[in-house]
Amino acid sequence: MLTIALEQASFYAYHGLYQEETIIGNTFLLDIAVRIPDTREIDDLADTVNYQGIYEVASEIMAIPKPLLEEVVYAITTQLKERYPAIQHSLVTLRKMNPPMGASIRNSLVSLEKTY
Template structure:
């Protein structure tokens, strides 16, 4: 298997249940990893997953506010598989930095792993 990943992508986005989250927004950190069959060397971008394409999917989805982070990670995972059918596994982890919970918490986290 060949793994292609982007780690610690930073976004300012407006996901959350509380009205102030959709106005003020928050900092989010996103990790995305995908696997494709990789038993022979690849010398053509058409035979792999372009990590620029991974970023574009993430950027587009992060730009649309959702009440739940679970919705975001599922949408990223599903869109990756649609755009890159060769993917056999994906892992998407989304961290909301300093969630508004009235306590000192570094981040909340939602992660989704899928085998196809």
Template sequence: MLTIALEQIRFRAFHGLYPEEQVIGNDFLLDVYVTIADTTPVDDLSDTVNYQDIFTVVKAVMAVPQPLLEQVVEDISQTIRERYPRIKKTVVTLKKLNPPMGAEIRNSMVSLERAY
């Protein structure tokens, strides 16, 4: 199996259940891993998954505010899989930095792993 990943993509986005999060926004870190069947040798971009395309998907999904992070990771995973049907597995992890909870918390996190 071959894994292609983008790690620690930083976004300012407006996801959150509370109205102030949808106005003020939050900082997020996102990791995306996709796995395809081993296609050795990989001589051409068509033999793999273009991580620039993954970033394009992630950026578009992150631009649409959602009340729950669970829906954000689901949308990212599903959209990437639709674009690349040969993907066997996705892992999408989204961290909300400094979540507004009245305490010092580094981040909250939602992670979705899907095998196809």
């Protein structure tokens, strides 16, 4: 399998269950890794997953506020598979930095791994 990934893509977004999160927003870090078959040597971008395309999908999804981070990672995996049918495995991890919990916590994290 060939892995194509983005690590710690930073977004300022408005995901959250609480009203103040949808108003104030927060910093999110996103890791996305996808795997495709490596049955032959790749010498053309059309034969692989373009990491710029991965970022475009992530940007589109991150721009739409969702109450739960689980919804965000699910939407990203779904859209990536639709755009790149060759994907056989994906791992999407979303971190909300300094979640508003009244405690000193670096980040909360939701991760979704799928095999197709």
